[in-house]
Amino acid sequence: MLTKTFGSAVQGVNAYTITMEVVVTAGTNFYVVGLPDNAIKESQQRIEAALKSRGYRMPRTKVVVNMAPADIRKEGAAYDLPLALGILHASQQLQTEVLDEYIIMGEMSLDGELRPIRGVLPIAIQARKEGFKGFILPQENAQEAAIVNNLDVIPVSTMQEAIDFLEGRLEIMPVRIDTRDIFEHAANKYSADFADVQGQENIKRALEIAAAGSHNAIMIGPPGAGKTMLAKRLPSIMPPLTMQEALETTKIHSVAGKVGAGAGLLSARPFRSPHHTISDVALVGGGSNPQPGEISLAHNGVLFLDELPEFKRSVLEVMRQPLEERRVTVARAKVSIEFPANFMLIASMNPCPCGYYNHPEKECVCGPGVVQKYLNKVSGPLLDRIDLHVEVTPVTFDQMTETRKSETSQDIQIRVDKARQVQAVRFQEFPDIHSNAMMPSQMVKDICLISEAGRQLLKTAMERLGLSARAYDRILKVARTIADLAGTEDIEIQHLAEAIQYRSLDREGWAG
Structure with missing residues (x-):
């Protein structure tokens, strides 16, 4: 039979x-x-x-x-x-x-x-x-x-x-859940909040810009300055997941076996923080039966790489294409599989092996040329793909003991949401573009228009810092996001100046 x-x-x-x-x-x-x-x-x-x-x-x-x-x-x-x-x-x-x-x-x-x-x-x-x-x-x-x-x-x-x-001897009622009701009740629930962070207002500002435009960012500072703590709070100021984004994210986690037993729809933006010993296959995905890697598990969320120079060079280089295309293609002899990888990259690093280069109080003990050699572990092409380079300084005792309450994640998220709504209207005719960071070069020329004074400022910055064409685009995209946060239609010179200052690692002589 x-x-x-x-x-x-x-x-x-x-x-x-x-x-x-x-x-x-x-x-x-x-x-x-x-x-x-x-x-x-x-x-x-x-x-x-x-x-x-x-x-x-x-x-x-x-x-x-x-x-x-x-x-x-x-x-x-x-x-x-x-x-x-x-x-x-x-x-x-x-x-x-x-x-x-x-x-x-x-x-x-x-x-x-x-x-x-x-x-x-x-x-x-x-x-x-x-x-x-x-x-x-x-x-x-x-x-x-x-x-x-x-x-x-x-x-x-x-x-x-x-x-x-x-055989009809046992009646089992089908499981029914109100997906939207569960999603709405569980959405935007995070244990970490920016209200817990004392001081570091300039870093909060940079992360707000990153969240508003979906920009990649890297934080450079000494150990104990709060880089990891700030990065972990980034998802709490990002816009809540839409139902479509939640389904996409849950689908990837389901394939990887990362949805817990008895769990349903993922309602919070993923935050992935792999250890620096990770292999390139574990990061981008692959294997004999290709499985999603960390960058796909971070889809619609944040991929945090702590101590960036400690990652193997080959691991960091395989991220270059996914950062541009926002997807990963794993090709095998008989099959080619595509995983989505629309994530925000947030990285952190010490400025030197001892961690105290440019520290206001402690002296760096690294020898001549060691700082530059340490920074060179992160390639120029990868840094070009990171929009915001932010220097993190240690929090002073007065800031730590300050009784004034810091701004909550919800307060910051309101501003981020408004900026994202502006971008949603701007890109409504382009289904594959949802934020300023996703704009292709041709669109940057049409949307990120600047005045003659702004053009001269940018020209001077480009010549002095020796910026690449990609870095030029990144500055304009960040300036556009800053203008969206400010609620202005045009990119003004102060928006451009703020965007330029977020290219710390491009600054000539930064590492001695």
């Missing part, structure tokens, strides 16, 4: 329906064909033990499973449940007429208990698109799948529950 069950394979951030054809005939042995990996080939032992523990039998005849389409690689143990149900149906131990109405996925333990799987959200989206009635999956993944409406999400904790449901 031929039986068909349906599962799904995830490639990149998209899912593809897999048809599992099971036939039980005369003969011996268990065969799985259709590009399965070792985890799927080993499923025979898990399935046999699970069936026996629940009072069913593994057919002692020839069992052939074909996983179609055969040219897509199938990986992982998430096919255990559909394979087990297909074998039971093909051997007439499962009596049901609705097996082909559901996408079924789940990893089984030896006693038939189900374990959570990854990639649930893209699978649910594809199931709804292809007209399946529902999705039978492990209990822990139900909230995540229920984000997708018009699809019956059937949570089961054991193989037996799935069998009883399909």
Whole structure:
């Protein structure tokens, strides 16, 4: 008897329906064909033990499973449940007429208990698109799948529950959640707030500009000056995620297995802070079965690289293209997968190995040329792609003990939102552009118009600092964002002057 069950394979951030054809005939042995990996080939032992523990039998005849389409690689143990149900149906131990109405996925333990799987959200989206009635999956993944409406999400904790449901002996109510209500209640909830930061007003201003225009920034200062603390609070002043952004972000985290058990839609902007020992594949994504890297997990949020010069040169250089294109393409011999990577890069670094170059009180003990050598660990092309270079100075005792309350993240976010609304109107005819930082060079010429006095100021700065053409564009984009925050239509000379001062590392003689 031929039986068909349906599962799904995830490639990149998209899912593809897999048809599992099971036939039980005369003969011996268990065969799985259709590009399965070792985890799927080993499923025979898990399935046999699970069936026996629940009072069913593994057919002692020839069992052939074909996983179609055969040219897509199938990986992982998430096919255990559909394979087990297909074998039971093909051997007439499962009596049901609705097996082909559901996408079924789940990893089984030896006693038939189900374990959570990854990639649930893209699978649910594809199931709804292809007209399946529902999705039978492990209990822990139900909230995540229920984000997708018009699809019956059937949570089961054991193989037996799935069998009883399909045979009509057990009624399981589909999981329903009000996605918008949950999203609105959970959105914009952050534990860290700028109100906790005493002093550092110039750094707060720079991060406000960065958030308003989605600009990349780097903070240079001695240890203990507050660079990491300030960076961690950046998501709290960024505009709240839209529903579309939340779905995109959750989809990526689902594929990577980063959505916690029982969790649903991600409502806060991601903040990723990888250690400096990270490999280039872990940062940008890849592997034999390509998985999203840290820059994709930071999509619609912040990627924070602490102690930037300590990262391997090769790791930093692979970021150059994603910073420009806001996506990562992982190419393999048989497949090319694209991951979104629209993130804000925030980096921090000490000015020298000892950390006290340009410190107002402590003396730098680094030898001649050491400071420049340390800074050269970060390449010029990468610095060109960072809009704001901000010098962070230590907080004084008086600032630390000041009783006056600092401005809250909510207050700053209101100004950031207003600037983003101006940009939304400006770029409403360009669906791929959402902020000033995303403007291509041609658009910069049309939108970032400056007066003759501003042009002369910029010319002088370019000549003295030896800025590149890319840095010229960056200054104009930052000036445009400063003007948006100020609520002015034109870029005025003070906006341009402030933008120029955020190119610290381009300044001749900065490192001695």
